[in-house]
Amino acid sequence: xxxxxFLIQGLGMxxxxxxxLYALIGVTLGTAVGVLPGIGPALTVALxxxxxxxxxxxxxxxxxxxxxxxxxxxxxxxxxxxxxPGESASxxxxxxxxxxxxxxxxxxxxxxxxxxSFVAGLIATLALAFLxxxxxxxxLIFGPREYFALMMLAFVTVSAAFGDSAMKGLTSLFVGLFxxxxxxxxxxxxxxxxxxxxxxxxxxxxxxxxxxxxxxxxALFVASHGTMAADKIEAVKGSVxxxxxxxxxxxxxxxxxxxxGFPIGAMPAGGAEIGTLLSYAAEKRLAKNPEEFGHxxxxxxxGPEAANNASAAGxxxxxxxxxxxxxxxxxxxxxxxxxxxxxxGPLLFVTSPQLxxxxxxxxxxxxxxxxxxxxxxxxxxxKLLTIPKPWLYxxxxxxxxxxxxxxxxxxxxxxxxxxxxxxxFAMRVHGYPIAPVVVGLIxxxxxxxxxxxxxxxxxxxxxxxxxxxxxxxxxxxxxxxLVVPMILRLRGRGEVLSRLAADED
Amino acid sequence: MIHDLRGPQGRPQRAAFxxxxxxxxxxxxxxxxxFALPDKGGYAGMGSGGLPKFVGAGLLxxxxxxxxxxxxxxxxxxxxxxxxxxxxxxxxxxxxxxLLKPLGFTIASGLLFALTAAGLGRSLRxxxxxxxxxxxxxxxxxxxxxxLHLPAGWIETLVFGG
Amino acid sequence: xxxxxxGKHTLFGAALAAVLAIPAHAGDYMIMAPAAPGGGWDSxxxxxxxxxxxxxxAGSVQVQNVPGAGGTVGLAxxxxxxxxxxxxxxxxGYVMVGAILTNESPVSLADVTPIARLTGExxxxxxxxxxxxxxxNELVDAMKADPGAVxxxxxxxxxxxxxTVGLLAKAAGIDPTKINYVAFSGGxxxxxxxxxxxxxxxxxxxxxxxPQVEAGTMRILAVSTAEKWAxxxxxxxxxxxxxxxxxxxxxxxxxxxxSAEQKAAVTADVDKxxxxxxxxxxxxxxxxxxxxxxxxxxxxxxxxEVEATTAVLKDIGLVK
Numbered sequence: 012x013x014x015x016x017f018l019i020q021g022l023g024m025x026x027x028x029x030x031x032l033y034a035l036i037g038v039t040l041g042t043a044v045g046v047l048p049g050i051g052p053a054l055t056v057a058l059x060x061x062x063x064x065x066x067x068x069x070x071x072x073x074x075x076x077x078x079x080x081x082x083x084x085x086x087x088x089x090x091x092x093x094x095x096p097g098e099s100a101s102x103x104x105x106x107x108x109x110x111x112x113x114x115x116x117x118x119x120x121x122x123x124x125x126x127x128s129f130v131a132g133l134i135a136t137l138a139l140a141f142l143x144x145x146x147x148x149x150x151l152i153f154g155p156r157e158y159f160a161l162m163m164l165a166f167v168t169v170s171a172a173f174g175d176s177a178m179k180g181l182t183s184l185f186v187g188l189f190x191x192x193x194x195x196x197x198x199x200x201x202x203x204x205x206x207x208x209x210x211x212x213x214x215x216x217x218x219x220x221x222x223x224x225x226x227x228x229x230a231l232f233v234a235s236h237g238t239m240a241a242d243k244i245e246a247v248k249g250s251v252x253x254x255x256x257x258x259x260x261x262x263x264x265x266x267x268x269x270x271x272g273f274p275i276g277a278m279p280a281g282g283a284e285i286g287t288l289l290s291y292a293a294e295k296r297l298a299k300n301p302e303e304f305g306h307x308x309x310x311x312x313x314g315p316e317a318a319n320n321a322s323a324a325g326x327x328x329x330x331x332x333x334x335x336x337x338x339x340x341x342x343x344x345x346x347x348x349x350x351x352x353x354x355x356g357p358l359l360f361v362t363s364p365q366l367x368x369x370x371x372x373x374x375x376x377x378x379x380x381x382x383x384x385x386x387x388x389x390x391x392x393x394k395l396l397t398i399p400k401p402w403l404y405x406x407x408x409x410x411x412x413x414x415x416x417x418x419x420x421x422x423x424x425x426x427x428x429x430x431x432x433x434x435x436f437a438m439r440v441h442g443y444p445i446a447p448v449v450v451g452l453i454x455x456x457x458x459x460x461x462x463x464x465x466x467x468x469x470x471x472x473x474x475x476x477x478x479x480x481x482x483x484x485x486x487x488x489x490x491x492x493l494v495v496p497m498i499l500r501l502r503g504r505g506e507v508l509s510r511l512a513a514d515e516d
Numbered sequence: 517m518i519h520d521l522r523g524p525q526g527r528p529q530r531a532a533f534x535x536x537x538x539x540x541x542x543x544x545x546x547x548x549x550x551f552a553l554p555d556k557g558g559y560a561g562m563g564s565g566g567l568p569k570f571v572g573a574g575l576l577x578x579x580x581x582x583x584x585x586x587x588x589x590x591x592x593x594x595x596x597x598x599x600x601x602x603x604x605x606x607x608x609x610x611x612x613x614x615l616l617k618p619l620g621f622t623i624a625s626g627l628l629f630a631l632t633a634a635g636l637g638r639s640l641r642x643x644x645x646x647x648x649x650x651x652x653x654x655x656x657x658x659x660x661x662x663x664l665h666l667p668a669g670w671i672e673t674l675v676f677g678g
Numbered sequence: 679x680x681x682x683x684x685g686k687h688t689l690f691g692a693a694l695a696a697v698l699a700i701p702a703h704a705g706d707y708m709i710m711a712p713a714a715p716g717g718g719w720d721s722x723x724x725x726x727x728x729x730x731x732x733x734x735x736a737g738s739v740q741v742q743n744v745p746g747a748g749g750t751v752g753l754a755x756x757x758x759x760x761x762x763x764x765x766x767x768x769x770x771g772y773v774m775v776g777a778i779l780t781n782e783s784p785v786s787l788a789d790v791t792p793i794a795r796l797t798g799e800x801x802x803x804x805x806x807x808x809x810x811x812x813x814x815n816e817l818v819d820a821m822k823a824d825p826g827a828v829x830x831x832x833x834x835x836x837x838x839x840x841x842t843v844g845l846l847a848k849a850a851g852i853d854p855t856k857i858n859y860v861a862f863s864g865g866x867x868x869x870x871x872x873x874x875x876x877x878x879x880x881x882x883x884x885x886x887x888x889p890q891v892e893a894g895t896m897r898i899l900a901v902s903t904a905e906k907w908a909x910x911x912x913x914x915x916x917x918x919x920x921x922x923x924x925x926x927x928x929x930x931x932x933x934x935x936x937s938a939e940q941k942a943a944v945t946a947d948v949d950k951x952x953x954x955x956x957x958x959x960x961x962x963x964x965x966x967x968x969x970x971x972x973x974x975x976x977x978x979x980x981x982x983e984v985e986a987t988t989a990v991l992k993d994i995g996l997v998k
Contacts, residue, residue: 185539199996201553413625420617421751425613558858
């Protein structure tokens with residue numbers, strides 16, 4: 012049978028009403044747990060995996076795919092509506108998504124996230140089916156030096172996208188880098204800045220920081236205006252659905268997000284966050300109205316959400332073709348395979364094509380099911396924002412801490428939430444951007460580790476960083492991205508750029 | 517929105533100096549850590565002290581930058597904020613932190629909810645029962661139904677057993 | 679953990695114990711997995727839960743996750759709250775032995791009551807198919823000539839992979855501080871570095887390499903256990919002339935301060951678990967090897983390994 016026949020067969024199997032019901036249950040359960048901040052798709056699947064134990068293989072596989080996609084989607088809903096990222100890959104979504112929600116455009120934001128995720132999931136899953144063997148060859152070329160170059164590119168483009176006041180942006184970024192130092196250094200096992208507190212040895216959890224800065228910091232900020240604040244949240248302004256203009260502005264970011272997210276997800280050390288960050292930076296640069304960024308630009312939701320889903324499909328490339336679980340999510344998918352007594356590996360496509368295609372078909376079905384379930388719910392979700400402020404923010408805080416408690420009910424973790432929440436509040440009051448702190452925490456350790464790995468392998472020879480065409484090329488691109496805007500700015504053409512980026516948090 | 521609260525005023529920026537102080541403290545800490553770690557860079561030539569030194573130097577430079585702007589610029593007036601509601605919420609978070617283990621999820625998180633809503637202008641007499649009921653419902657759904665392990669206190673053990 | 683929460687932990691533990699005492703199921707268990715959901719210790723704990731309930735060994739079994747610092751956060755909490763309570767168990771493993779030392783943890787395995795080793799896996803040394811090294815001896819000779827030129831990809835610093843390389847170097851007469859060990863997070867990333875020929879050689883759990891060997895993309899040069907490992911005919915390090923014997927095992931321990939009868943009762947329950955049909959079929963689906971060892975034999979083995987690990991971590995320079 013050809014690739015295509017297997018896919019059709021898998022889809023046919025999945026059309027059974029019972030199977031569809033399993034998919035629905037899986038998606039619903041996955042969304043319910045996945046919305047909790049700090050509990051990403053990997054944990055969601057780990058927690059709910061036992062639910063699938065009693066089912067037959069087909070049902071179990073589809074439920075599994077449903078939980079997985081539901082868990083991924085849940086994170087973006089809370090990012091957009093409550094400014095509370097459910098997982099690290101949906102942090103970027105909160106930047107523009109929540110601004111849209113506050114301006115009464117929560118409906119279109121949720122819709123572009125859902126449809127963008129669907130489109131990206133669809134394209135990426137098909138790419139997985141047909142291109143996986145080629146992409147994986149490319150991904151293996153990436154070693155530590157290439158990853159280091161990629162991190163530098165991400166740093167430069169992302170910082171450029173966040174900066175109005177260079178000083179304030181850099182300050183935020185360095186605070187993030189400082190936080191990234193906390194914990195055990197992976198390459199030597201030495202503890203840094205943990206002062207003998209065992210809970211600090213694993214460092215600052217990205218979602219803890221993001222939830223604290225975004226959700227708690229904002230609740231405090233809103234409270235500090237007391238009753239005099241006039242910014243009533245308008246739940247719906249204009250259409251709940253995407254307008255023609257929204258569609259026109261969304262489809263290109265969806266495709267670009269997919270194109271960025273999929274290959275980076277396929278790289279063994281890529282990860283979903285980098286894809287979303289690069290996509291956000293790209294959309295901001297390419298947008299016709301970059302001044303809208305920071306105030307609710309739909310492109311800034313559409314691109315990163317597509318990238319996030321595409322990179323999730325991307326992590327399946329090394330898993331299915333090489334048997335490499337390259338992310339927590341992929342590791343959890345491995346556990347799903349083990350239920351059937353199978354070890355994913357280089358030969359999986361050859362030895363058990365039914366299972367692989369069954370999984371791919373299940374992912375497609377779950378993807379559709381998610382869209383079917385969520386589009387009608389959007390009208391209900393945006394109603395959340397009509398809840399009077401005292402109840403809404405009390406609910407957000409209850410919910411924001413719930414994820415942390417569910418994952419690790421440690422007082423130290425809650426104390427971190429409180430500390431970073433107050434820090435986020437102070438930063439808002441004084442106009443420091445929030446996002447670069449999170450970027451520093453995510454990219455800092457990755458860049459550091461890849462640099463030191465590259466140097467270790469080359470026995471301390473720094474020229475190794477530019478010794479391959481790919482590494483040198485990416486570093487050159489990063490250097491250009493840093494230098495060109497400076498030249499433009501010097502020529503006075505950057506004025507517009509810098510004015511536009513003002514006041515975003 | 518932030519700009520509504522701050523008008524341009526010709527006074528030295530106290531905030532800039534405070535920020536500078538904090539950055540200098542963090543920078544100093546990072547530098548100290550960078551130099552205090554025994555170097556195990558091995559073949560890389562750069563050990564776990566490298567990044568702390570870099571970050572520390574960067575933070576100190578930024579602290580200097582803040583001092584410079586603080587002296588020079590016409591700083592905005594410090595924003596007017598109402599401390600009372602902020603303190604209510606911080607109290608709620610603290611209460612949750614301290615009571616979670618001894619009294620369980622329902623009471624601790626119910627209190628967080630109640631104090632937050634109270635800080636934003638509702639009466640505690642209403643928010644407390646609402647918060648407890650909501651937290652209990654969340655416990656029931658997530659712990660009992662979805663197998664997420666949440667800390668149990670006497671309420672939870674009374675209702676659902678050990 | 680000498681914070682105010684210490685007292686509250688105890689209070690909480692006492693309250694829980696009191697509540698548990700009322701229904702008085704003799705066989706109820708609370709198993710702590712000192713790691714986040716999804717990892718090896720978590721799945722060990724959840725597998726125990728599943729089988730103990732299904733086989734009727736215990737009435738109700740709950741799993742609690744306390745992640746952090748190679749299990750030492752969970753271990754410290756367990757040691758301080760579970761004291762004297764025979765219904766509490768904790769899962770752990772060899773990684774914990776190393777983590778206790780490298781993190782200078784105030785609580786060690788001596789502060790709990792180790793019951794039994796449940797499962798284990800060999801550590802394997804492997805190269806990509808394109809590598810010039812055909813045997814472990816060739817590789818070690820290259821290391822002797824220029825230790826820096828042989829880069830090792832493996833798991834986190836101070837973990838079982840790193841320890842094994844250190845032991846190998848020591849056994850071959852190479853200065854363990856001179857090994858060029860490059861730590862990667864997670865097996866997948868290290869494996870990618872090996873397959874992509876970014877490093878000279880890789881070291882990881884044998885299970886990670888077997889599918890690659892089957893596909894012809896990698897060669898296993900040696901395994902770390904005393905006997906050959908099922909699924910590969912690679913020689914052991916012992917057979918190749920290096921006195922190294924390492925197994926990455928997982929174990930279960932009970933609370934500190936148990937009476938001899940209580941310890942015997944828990945051991946009997948674990949014994950029932952390991953000998954049940956459910957556990958055997960579960961090991962098969964998970965691909966785990968049964969290396970069950972309990973009682974005085976396990977205690978003796980554990981003491982030996984703690985001693986050897988401390989020595990090698992000192993040699994590598996990770997522990998003062």
